[in-house]
Amino acid sequence: MDLTRYQRQIILPLIGEKGQEKLTKASVLIVGCGGLGCNLATHLVRAGVGKVKIVDKDIVQLPDLQRQILYDEEDARKSLPKAEAAFQKLKKINSDCQIEAFVFEVSSENIETLIGDVELVLDGTDNIQTRLLINEACVKHSLPWIQGAVCESVGMSMNIMPGETACYRCLVDCFPPPEGPIPIINTIPALIASIQATEAFKIITKSPDINKDLIYIDLWRGIFQKIKIKKREDCPVCSKRNFTLLSL
Ligand SMILES: [Zn+2]
Numbered sequence: 001m002d003l004t005r006y007q008r009q010i011i012l013p014l015i016g017e018k019g020q021e022k023l024t025k026a027s028v029l030i031v032g033c034g035g036l037g038c039n040l041a042t043h044l045v046r047a048g049v050g051k052v053k054i055v056d057k058d059i060v061q062l063p064d065l066q067r068q069i070l071y072d073e074e075d076a077r078k079s080l081p082k083a084e085a086a087f088q089k090l091k092k093i094n095s096d097c098q099i100e101a102f103v104f105e106v107s108s109e110n111i112e113t114l115i116g117d118v119e120l121v122l123d124g125t126d127n128i129q130t131r132l133l134i135n136e137a138c139v140k141h142s143l144p145w146i147q148g149a150v151c152e153s154v155g156m157s158m159n160i161m162p163g164e165t166a167c168y169r170c171l172v173d174c175f176p177p178p179e180g181p182i183p184i185i186n187t188i189p190a191l192i193a194s195i196q197a198t199e200a201f202k203i204i205t206k207s208p209d210i211n212k213d214l215i216y217i218d219l220w221r222g223i224f225q226k227i228k229i230k231k232r233e234d235c236p237v238c239s240k241r242n243f244t245l246l247s248l
Contacts, residue, residue, distance in 0.1 A: 003020065005048070005094075006020050006047070006048050009047065014207070014209075015201065015205060019205035019207075022205045023048050023204055024048055025050050026119060026120070026204045027050060027053075027117060027119055028044060028049055028052055028119070028120045028122060029055070029114055029115055029118040029122070030052065030122045030124050031055055031130065031134060032056055032126065032130070033056040033082045034056070034064065034124060034126060034189075035150060035189030035190075036148050036192060037054065037086075037124025037193075038068045038070040038086065039189060039193030039194065040124055040193045040196055040197055040200075041086055041090055042069065042070065042090075043194065044122075045090045046094060048094065048097065049200075049204070050097065050098060051099075052098070052099050053099075053100045053101075053118060054086055054100070055106055056082040056083045056086075058082050059080060060075040060085050061079075064076070066186050067189055070085065071085050071089075081103040083101035083102055083103045084103060087101035106125075106130055106133065106134075108246050108247070111133055112137055112246070118143070119144075120146070121134060121144075121145035121146070123145060123146060123147045123148050126182060131149075131172075132168065132245055133246070135160065135168035137243075137246060138160065138162060143162065144160065144161045144162070146199050147159075147160060152183050153184075153185045153187075153219045154188065154217065154218045155189070155192035155216075155217050155219070156215060156217070157199070157214070157215045158171070158215070159211055159212065161203075161212075165212055166230060166231040166235075167235060167238035168237075169235050169238065170229060170230070170238060171214070188217070191219060195215055199211055213227060213229070214226070
């Protein structure tokens with residue numbers, strides 16, 4: 001494998017040769033390939049993560065092109081599944097990277113198989129229900145995952161490291177699914193995905209700098225905050241290990 005393409009991060013002491021080797025051997029699942037997922041996949045594949053799995057059930061449509069950077073007008077005209085269109089683009093970006101694409105909805109029936117051969121899960125979804133499902137599966141199997149969410153000009157991200165940090169269920173309860181399209185400025189998914197991808201590099205390379213707080217940003221108003229989230233002693237998932245969504 002020609003490592004020249006990773007020269008700029010190999011000369012970066014934060015990653016270096018050893019970090020690059022870990023990235024090359026890493027295996028990551030990205031759930032959702034919309035505004036967040038397109039940016040996540042781009043960063044991971046360009047950085048040389050060895051195996052990237054993408055799952056998304058939707059097709060590319062014209063309003064997606066405002067922020068979903070892997071797709072173009074032809075993909076929308078052909079109504080290509082996002083996972084398939086992303087697969088084609090990502091292969092052209094880095095042929096050394098093993099990319100797997102799945103066109104289906106993540107559910108309690110398939111999530112444990114999907115995460116079975118990865119070391120990290122990245123959240124590119126647009127709904128709390130799927131995040132709660134990812135949370136249960138990852139807590140159950142002690143797998144780190146990086147939550148990300150965006151709406152209007154606001155975004156947040158949090159690393160969920162089972163056994164070390166609070167889990168997603170410590171943070172949120174059930175919410176109704178969003179009705180209709182979520183209003184959004186196209187710069188916020190790019191920014192939140194950059195934070196998630198950077199945290200992914202740190203988790204994969206076992207950096208001591210992994211962030212343990214929730215990051216909250218309102219890009220339009222210029223608000224940047226780090227918020228401590230406490231593990232809830234009565235959390236049904238990380239404290240009591242009741243995985244009710246997985247058993248549905
Ligand atoms: Zn919890």
